[in-house]
Amino acid sequence: MSVLGIFSRRPKKTAEAARERLQILLAHERAGLSGADFLPQLQRELIEVIRKYVSVDEDRVQVKLEREQHLSVLEVNIELPAPSERRN
C-alpha cells in the first residue's frame, strides 16, 4: 500500500477539508529492550524546523506518543494557516 493511502483514506469532516494540515508520523523501532527513546526531544526540534516554513500556532498542534516494547510512534498533527498567511 502506498503511503499516500495511509493519509488519503482518513475520513475528513467537511470543515476540515478546507484547511491545510501537516501530519508527521515518526516511528522508532528498537532492536533491544534498552535503547534510549529520543522521540520526545526530537519532537520539539521537529516543530522548530517546521516553524521555519510555516507559522505554527501552538493551539493547533496535537502531539501523541505511543509506545510498545520495541516500537515508539510519535504523531504530530499541525493545522496550518491559510496559504495567504504563509511565510514563503
Add this chain to the structure above:
Amino acid sequence: MSVLGIFSRRPKKTAEAARERLQILLAHERAGLSGADFLPQLQRELIEVIRKYVSVDEDRVQVKLEREQHLSVLEVNIELPAPSERRN
C-alpha cells in the same frame, strides 16, 4: 486504528528484525491547488535534526516523495546503528 498499527503490521524479513530503524512519514494536505510544497526542503533539515541524536549513514537513508493534487507525502526510512554506536 492506532498509529502503532501502521508500523507494527509491516512484514519484516528476519534480518531486518534485529536492526533499529527510524521511519518518518510527513504528509502535507493542501487546501487549494496552489500552496508551496516545502517538503523537499524540510526533508534535508529533518535529517540534520535526527543526526543530533543518532549517527546517520547516508547509504542507510531512503527517501520517497509522493504527490497527489492536494496531498504530498514524504517517507524517510533510516536504518540506525546498533545501540552501542549511538551518541547518547
